[in-house]
Amino acid sequence: MKGPTSKGIERRQRDISSIKCTLALLSEAVTDPANFISDRRLHSAVSSQGALAKLADDRRSIIAMSLNHQRKVAEELPGGFLALDRLRRAVKSALEQQSTREHEAGRTNKAALRARIVELEALILSLRQDLIIVQRAYDHRCAQARSYAKGASAAIRALCEKEQREIEATFSLRSVHSTQNEKVVSIKTARPRAPQHG
Structure with missing residues (x-):
């Protein structure tokens, strides 16, 4: 009876290594x-x-083989085929659990982003409302100042106009000018809405 050939031994070692x-x-x-x-x-x-058994990965020196052949070769290693299959099932479970964790984390992140968007939209609305109030108060104050200046001396009227121009120049630096209906307008366009006195 002939013993294993050198090629057979080489193949066996390759399969065990795989x-x-x-x-x-x-x-x-x-x-x-x-x-x-x-x-x-x-x-x-x-x-x-x-x-x-059919997995092949040249980079990791893993070759494909039949399931029966893999069973036979694995029995030559500690734990045999049972150890290999137990590890396979452990990896399958670990990957499934990891996938579930990442899916849940993704859902949590999306929910947090949606909540943040709602929060920011509420803040924008509040700031717009505050801007409308401030602009109306400013227009009213300017109208009052002009009304009071009418009965004053020419020097006071000139001072009033100069100071209001300076204030308007400061307000013109704003990036948004809102009316009550939230349309964007200039300060000078908004001014006629203020109550007039005198």
């Missing part, structure tokens, strides 16, 4: 599933015993 590399890959994945969550090939490989 399964060892598969075990190393599975050990990495079960330890850090987040790092493998986007590896669709690994997801597919751990879905069943047959799929894992």
Whole structure:
């Protein structure tokens, strides 16, 4: 009876090495599933015993083989095929749990962003309302000042006009000028709305 040929021994060693590399890959994945969550090939490989046997990865020196052959070769390693299959199922579970965690985290982040948008929209509305109040108060104050200045001396009237121009120049720096209906207008356009006196 002839013994194994050198080619047979070489192939056997290659197959054993491949399964060892598969075990190393599975050990990495079960330890850090987040790092493998986007590896669709690994997801597919751990879905069943047959799929894992067909896994091929040249970079990791993993070669595809039949399930029966993988079973036979794995029995030569500590723990046998049972250890390999147990690790496969552990990786499958770890990837599923990681996927669920990331999905839930994504839903939480979206909900938080929606809540923040609602909060900012409310703040914008409040600021617009405050701007309308301030602009109306300013227009009213200017109208009063002009009314009071009419009965004063020419010097007082000139001073009043000068100071109001300075105030208007400051207000013109605003980026938004709102009316009560939230239309954007200039200060001079808004002024006629103020009550007139005298």
